[in-house]
Amino acid sequence: MTDTATGGGRRGITAAAVPGLVERAREGDPRSVGRLVSLVEDESPLLPELMRVLAPYAGHARIVGLTGSPGVGKSTSTNALIGELRRRGQSVAVLAVDPSSPFSGGALLGDRIRMGDHVLDPGVFIRSMAARGHLGGLAWTTPQALRVLDAAGFDVVLVETVGVGQSEVEVAGQADTTIVLLAPGMGDGIQAAKAGILEIGDLYVVNKSDREGADKVRRDLRSMLGLAERREGAWRPPVLKTTASTGDGVTDVVDALEEHGDWLRESGELQRRRIRRARGEIETLALTALRRRWGSVDSGDRLDELAAAVVSGATDAYTAADELAG
Amino acid sequence: MTDTATGGGRRGITAAAVPGLVERAREGDPRSVGRLVSLVEDESPLLPELMRVLAPYAGHARIVGLTGSPGVGKSTSTNALIGELRRRGQSVAVLAVDPSSPFSGGALLGDRIRMGDHVLDPGVFIRSMAARGHLGGLAWTTPQALRVLDAAGFDVVLVETVGVGQSEVEVAGQADTTIVLLAPGMGDGIQAAKAGILEIGDLYVVNKSDREGADKVRRDLRSMLGLAERREGAWRPPVLKTTASTGDGVTDVVDALEEHGDWLRESGELQRRRIRRARGEIETLALTALRRRWGSVDSGDRLDELAAAVVSGATDAYTAADELAG
Structure with missing residues (x-):
């Protein structure tokens, strides 16, 4: 999922350091807790790794x-x-x-x-x-x-x-x-x-x-x-x-x-609320990942090709959306 | 993509009737134009068919x-x-x-x-x-x-x-x-x-x-x-x-x-604007289709299963999102 090369941005944390940070945070070290929150705030590429390590807790x-x-x-x-x-x-x-x-x-x-x-x-x-x-x-x-x-x-x-x-x-x-x-x-x-x-x-x-x-x-x-x-x-x-x-x-x-x-x-409402929250979280992450995969505006990509086909009348937006969504 | 059984809601239009309506709309019949706009306003299940027929124009x-x-x-x-x-x-x-x-x-x-x-x-x-x-x-x-x-x-x-x-x-x-x-x-x-x-x-x-x-x-x-x-x-x-x-x-x-x-x-800005619009339209339709496929809140579905696994700590939201997004 992640490798150390992706880095932790300006905090200088690597994927290999994540389990240790989590361990120290769980031992009550406030500085480690703070660094983990910073990874979230910075939308660090290490988040998938971090969330994987946190899941059991x-x-x-x-x-x-x-x-x-x-x-x-x-x-x-x-x-x-x-x-x-x-x-x-x-x-x-x-x-x-x-x-x-x-x-x-x-x-x-x-x-x-x-x-x-x-x-x-x-x-x-x-x-x-x-x-x-x-x-x-x-x-x-x-x-x-x-x-x-x-x-x-x-x-x-x-x-x-x-x-x-x-x-x-x-x-x-x-x-x-x-x-x-x-x-x-x-x-x-x-x-x-x-x-x-x-x-x-x-x-x-x-x-x-x-x-x-x-x-x-x-x-x-x-x-x-x-x-x-x-x-x-x-x-x-x-x-x-x-x-x-x-x-x-x-x-x-x-x-x-x-x-x-x-x-x-x-x-039973606790479980229902937590499942609803997890649903929202998963959906948000999945949609973000898909958007990224489909391409960013102004770069030549799959979505641009489909959009050009819609503009020219060669296809319609629904058919294009079907292709995109697989 | 569509069949006549899905119907046109309260307007009583079938998929088979769509090409005829479009033809009359293009001949200048305001009532037909109005009925087509109503299909959009009603979010009719016939929209994919309608957009397919409209594409060449x-x-x-x-x-x-x-x-x-x-x-x-x-x-x-x-x-x-x-x-x-x-x-x-x-x-x-x-x-x-x-x-x-x-x-x-x-x-x-x-x-x-x-x-x-x-x-x-x-x-x-x-x-x-x-x-x-x-x-x-x-x-x-x-x-x-x-x-x-x-x-x-x-x-x-x-x-x-x-x-x-x-x-x-x-x-x-x-x-x-x-x-x-x-x-x-x-x-x-x-x-x-x-x-x-x-x-x-x-x-x-x-x-x-x-x-x-x-x-x-x-x-x-x-x-x-x-x-x-x-x-x-x-x-x-x-x-x-x-x-x-x-x-x-x-x-x-x-x-x-x-x-x-x-x-x-x-x-060249006309083409750029139109492509940007078509991109947005395709993306919106694709995301809507995916959300629908992933399931609606409170129904037992794939997203619910993944959410339950996240709540129990068996997996994390990123891994679940990866599974969902394929």
């Missing part, structure tokens, strides 16, 4: 998504959640995905600030990732970065993204449990309906609940969620409240996370 | 895209352009694509109103199309509807869409020449830069040029366009002005259309 971590508009307190909430999970003996990796940034320049400094109380805790790993990828951004890189953190042995992997455009829906699709964060005074009630976040949340948390309007946001959200029809035995998303800056309400959130985890396993 | 029409924000006067401009093209002896088909509408209900009434002065003119065909398609909307149906109108023998096919989101870029991608319509008093200067319309226009037309601010819009636009680097021999998009309601300036627009047409042919 898949499926241990609980993947928790956290999304919300700018200003609702995502970083503070993440910090508070880490604290509570650590008190319960869980190790935690955080992947902060920035859908708007074409590069993660300065991420290191940002990550250190975000670490907050956890900078010296070996049971916590925090990493930002930019969606720079030319292969399709978030949808392409996030699942693979999550596989790295899962295989590295963390009990909980928190994937955090700002709720802008499609990114929150994409990230929710990658998580076992998705937490949607809101805050009073941001017109979130209306935003909620608009952005379709009513469909993606397993848990809703109204943060900054010491502020005016928090109860109204909760009430509005509950009534909107109440309108959705749910099957018998379906999960009914709770609407919780926190003040992440003081830690108020955070134990309730982690309790709800655990309840949802139990429900996922008992209902 | 491809490439005659000049495809002109017309886009602009709501309120700039697209319908009035279309009407005025039709009038001028007719005076020059050209037959014209108009495809009005509505990217926001899930269905074209009421399109017939709308189309008759839009026909304006041309309702009795056999050299004019006007049709709305909704982007309802589950297969990918605009990008999937528009090229095929344009093939119908091209093959039906119209000299000019005008594809008109409201400039919202990605739709204008998609429609521009389908045209030989794209006209971007603006109007004063709509903050279009800023909108222009934002929406990336500076990259898609071959002709810019400031409509409602009798209103205050029209000259400023032209100036701003010219200076923004002037900033773009262009290769030697490249087309420099003119910025024209019209008052479509009175017809002022419309002859200049059609003159510029013809100039751009000459440039397209002489520079």
